[in-house]
Amino acid sequence: MEDDVSRIKDQPIMVRLKHVVIGAIGLPVVILLGAWIGFFNVGASSGHWKVTAWFLQLAMRSAVRTYALAVDAPKVLDRRGLPAAAGHFARGCAVCHGAPGELRSPAVLRMLPQPPDLALTAGDWTDAQLFRIVKHGIRFTGMPAWPARDRDDEVWAMVAFLRELPKLDAKGFRQLAFGAREATGNEAQPSAPDTLTDCTRCHGSDGEGRGGLVPVLAGQKEAYLFASLQSFAKGDRTSGFMALPVTGLARDEMAALARHFAAQPPIPVDRDQIPAEVVQKGQQIAEAGIPERNVPACSGCHIGSDKNPVYPRLDGQHAAYLEQQLKLFRSESRGGTPFWRIMATAAQRLTDEDIRALSAYFSKRTESPQ
Known part of the structure; x- marks a missing residue:
């Protein structure tokens, strides 16, 4: 008698567990069946159900x-x-x-x-x-x-x-997006030839480079500019800012852009007040390297008219840009021409102080383009 009472008491629990198991197995089947027969409307002409929109948000x-908890945000942008x-x-x-x-x-x-x-x-x-x-x-x-x-x-x-x-x-x-000279009147786009439009947004039509982190293209070596555009297009050198401008560019268009900016007269752009001792240290590294760390002299590739035309001119470049690029080389986050590994190896032997000094020196240095 007591066993019968116990079985009766346990029966509702067993029934509930049975229903849970059936639901756990059956619900995914019902959802899959609904998706297979096309029950769910994926059209964008109507919004989500309120509960769906709430859940997705x-x-x-x-x-x-x-x-974002894992992101180390700078104190000042x-x-x-x-x-x-x-x-x-x-x-x-x-x-x-x-x-x-x-x-x-x-x-x-x-x-x-x-x-x-x-x-x-x-x-x-x-x-x-x-x-x-x-x-x-x-x-x-x-x-x-x-x-x-x-x-x-x-x-x-x-x-x-x-x-x-x-x-x-x-x-x-x-003005911020196109520059004061390119953003004229009420036009949303700068008045420049089609192949230059994307370039002038950041580099300006004169190649000066808008902002300290944008490179100066004016007077740069044509071969280096052409090789860099090809590298961006192939993905050998990565940049979100450059990804769109190089998309769809033909080889002759790249060559024309390289000729245009190489023909622009160099413009002294870096007027930052940098202590003389910092510039002098940069000059020493540029001309003699750091022998004890096996750092070669920068002058071997970047100073003089007899150097490989694919090696860029650094004179008069923005100091902030040079510093940023050297750090990218150091972390092997920057590719480029076939010679990029030479720069990566050298940069990995430089301290932040060395990089800052070198960047300051070349930003102050001027040399007529060859």
């Missing part, structure tokens, strides 16, 4: 917040890359996110999910979270990952620009 924000970042935004981002003074396409406004107006929403995220989004993108949306995964310096430049974006009006955006 929760998952996205939580993931960004969690993964470097603003020297703003022109390059603004130029990239104008070329690759504004088409979806809009920009001050530029309306988005009605087709973009029908995207699901709709790309946000970053001038209004960038403030919702921390610097580390913006870095995470820009670098890795967001799945199930049109937000791609950064084209060059090893160029964190470019991603941080984009973060700095996104912090600046809410402060810009239409005129301010055009």
Whole structure:
């Protein structure tokens, strides 16, 4: 009798467990069946269910917040890359996110999910979270990952620009993205030949280089410029900023661009007040190297008219740009011409102080192009 009572008491529990097991097995089957017969509407003409939209937004924000914990954000964002970042935004981002003074396409406004107006929403995220989004993108949306995964310096430049974006009006955006001379009147695009349009956003039509982190192209060796464009196009040298401009460029167009910038007169651009002892140390390394560390003299490749035409001229280059490139070589994050490993080996034997001194010296040095 007691056994019968016990079985009766246990029966509801057993029934409930049975239902749970059936549900656990059956629910995925029902979902798969619904997907197979096309029950779920994937059309973008209507929005998600409210619960679906809520869940996706929760998952996205939580993931960004969690993964951003591993990002080491600088205390102060470097603003020297703003022109390059603004130029990239104008070329690759504004088409979806809009920009001050530029309306988005009605087709973009029908995207699901709709790309946000970053001038209004960038403030919702921390610097580390913006870095995470820009670098890795967001799945199930049109937000791609950064084209060059090893160029964190470019991603941080984009973060700095996104912090600046809410402060810009239409005129301010055009000036930052295209430069005062290229952004004329009410035009959203600079008045330059088609093959130069993408270049002038960052380098200016005169090749001066807009911002300390953008290289000076004026008076650079034609062979080096041509080889660099080919390297970017092949992916041997990575840069998110350069990925779009070189896409679709024909060989003759690259050659024409190299000729154009090589023909521009060199412009002294670096007027930073640098202590004389720093410049002198850089000169010593450039001319004699560091024998005890097996660092060769820079002059062996970069000074004089008798050097390989694929070795670039460094004279008058932005100090900040040279410093950045040497550090990229040191970490083997920069490729380029077939000789890049020579630079990587030398840079790995340089300290930050050495790199700073060398960059300062060449930024002050002038030499007529050959």
